[in-house]
Amino acid sequence: MVTENTEEYLEAIWVIGEDKSRVRIIDLAEYLNIKPPSAFEKVKKLEKEKLITYDKTEGIKFTEKGEKRGKQIIRAHRILESLFSYLEISEEDMEKLSCACEHVREETVDKICTFLNHPERCPHGKRIPRGECCKNI
Ligand SMILES: [Zn+2]
């Protein structure tokens, strides 16, 4: 899978960062199934857009802006997974639907989150970042 999509990169960086304290170019390339030079090129672009910083020893780190965007995507993806799992949609379709729908607005995600009673984890046991709607519970 070759992707140019910025949000997919942010999503990948987020997921890798959940398991590793340092996100390296090689981890990102492996995760996205692309060659390290392509990952490096994209990392440089994301750095230019001020979404991340990259340093050989520190690895890839989110800026405040990048983290906010990454969190939104991950949250949408996992809330949608929870919804589709609730509807007993197959794992395969759940993944397709979650990826296709993850660019919906935050308010929409919050509505689904509220409907599901603010789940803390997705069906795969991954933590769902909290949203505005989760603050008063
Ligand atoms: Zn999941």
Ligand SMILES: [Zn+2]
């Ligand atoms: Zn919520």
